[in-house]
Amino acid sequence: MAETPFKISIPQALLDRLQQKLALTTLPNELEGSGWDYGVPLADVKRLVARWMDGYDWRHHEAQLNQLPQFTRPIPVDGHGTLDIHYIHQKSEVEGAIPLLFVHGWPGIFLEGSRIVPLLTAKSDDHPSFHVVVLSLPGFGFSEGAKKPGFNIAQYAEIGNKLMLALGYDEYITQGGDWGLAVTRKIAQLYGGKHSKAWHTNMVFGDPPADFDPSTLTSEKQAALARTEGLMKKGMGYRHQQSTKPQTLAYAMTDSPVGLLAWIYEKLVAWTDRYNWTDDEVLTWISIFYFSREGPVGSFRIYYEAMGNETVPMQAFREAPAPEIPLGLSHFPGDLVVVPKSWSRMMGNVVFDSEVHEAGGHFPAYEQPEALAGDLRKMFGKGGPAYGVVPKKLGYRN
């Protein structure tokens, strides 16, 4: 049997080494009153490091994570040999549930998709159910990463598609944001129609129309655009570095727990919307990167491969042709890019638009699982625009 049940079990030696390193943490100073302007504030980092050293219990969180039904299986990728892929797989009690592949991005991880699993698999007469697969992208979590250059979005997509087929889901739908959008979009392009029947994303973007006049937008929408512009000016250094010199960055991020903590924590805060992270939550998220099978560097390389040689910005997320299969969009007010709905028609064959939710940012599956699950139920449920896209998997008990 190719599938192996998987339980996270970080060797004690690694935990000990982490503690040794933490005990030697050397911190920089900080400019007076700098707040978040220059990056993550020192007080936050000090507090998190102190907790990581004393009080944070990895084994407890590891055991909690292991309540998720995790597996690994080898998946061959043309030209790249076979990679051992880590994933969550939870079937619904409802036999005719809709197979759904959830794909995270960066700095996402499989944990991001874990909260929607019980919601989507739950059975009800009032909404459809799903069989849920949460993939750890190669190089992230406990999936093996590429060993040679050239492992690009098409290869990530190949992994996702082959995983679903291997699980017996010849036809399925996808959900993804961040790199998950690029990967599921590629899945829709390469395997759409035949295997992927519809795709849904929470990362919405689009171009203004040719005759765009900013003054025609509501002040709310103008503020959203200004906020996006601010985030772009302020927050793209990580992307620039990871897409050009991921290896140079890797030495620091592999060797320094506090360095890695700050690098990722900055985004966990900047990219979420009124989400009250607990320190242990942050530390679990960071620990997964720290203890990941390939180390943090495995997660940077997707930037180099997919963005290092762009001819247009965000090429991997919008390159023609737009997929033809039905597309659903969920709109969350705190994501990095928030555009008027009309601009986002160019993303594909949009059949579903959610309301603009009250709250939620770049990781809505984690921040607002009820809202995201609700949108998927609306899109794929009875009366929804994508009802029945997967033949014989309508999502309901007979």
Place this chain on the structure above:
Amino acid sequence: MSETPFKISIPDAALQRLQTKLELTTLPDELDGAGWDYGAPLADVKRLVSRWTNGYDWRHHEAQLNASLQQFTRPIAVDGHGTLNIHYVHQRSEVTNAIPLLFVHGWPGSFIEARKILPLLTTNSANHPSFHVVTFSLPGYGFSEAASKPGFGIKQYAEVGHKLMLALGYNEYVTQGGDWGHVITRKIAQVYGGKYSKAWHTNMVMGQPPQGDDAQTELSDEDKQLLARREWHRKKGMGYMAEQSTQPQTLGYALTDSPVGLLAWIYEKLVNWTDNYPWEDDEILTWISIYYFSRAGPAASLRIYYEAMGPHKTDAERGFADGAAPEIPLGLSHFPQEIVALPRSWSRNLGNIVFEAEHDGGGHFAAYEKPNELVDDVRKMFGQNGPAFGVVAGKSGYSTEGKSGL
């Protein structure tokens, strides 16, 4: 007396802590055949870490630096930023009327960049001018104190350099700089030029494509090569700048905490920005150690990027084209592997160009890679037959006892 002689003397405890951290180094893997494409290669970093852990002798290099560079510290007041304790090297020439010259380094440079040009610039000869040389550690670098609050920008760095020269009794002086040294000496020339700064020389020649009719000029093959390197740097080599100018504190945690992280971050530039300079491992490690053991720590050295180019600055400021071009005489030295190298025609608006020289080799750290060539240029610019001869009144650079030497 405000000036205090200074000798680098890193405490044993700091050396021990570094050693302990090095022994716990955790390295990433690398893609097959990655070469330099993805960043500093693993084999290089492994070798350097191994040497750093075993074999590299900081005390020996510390002693060499102390022996070859006369160092001092003194407090310098900066408007709105209190007083900073500034570390500097001051080497006077035997020639009493030598020309006072301020050398300003950049990132990832340091005062060490001046170590080769110092003996050349100060030396006495009938055949070329001599200089009294001052170089300081920028606040936040080397053994200078760092700014403690936001807003310490190019103007403030310029103020420190200028006030240091005045404090040393050099009311009139000339400057030499590349990287941030270019930007800072440009500001010195703008703010203090004419009255105090009499001329400026740079090896990092900046510029803009010509507009209008001039834009029609065909590019030579050499120009195309220069632009190709510039484009390579722009597309592939500016991640560090994007991060340092927007989130220096975030990056700062990693570079402060991880010796190998800091090593790789800087080593990549020491190789990519130089012209096949034959770095020795100990040379690299000494360069990195100055950052690692710096008074303010490595994170402080990143902040200049935020202050000068951050999201709150204008495009003109970010392009170092703010304000009018300085009027004082300007000398340019073109080194072909400079990362921002460009066609000569693009630099006409930099200032009052009175001297220009081209070289066959050399990169971004000209004073370190090509000390003879750079000093030669500076001597030609300020020497007897040079276009900037006598800019500093009474400081011709020559001995007044007659020019026949022997």
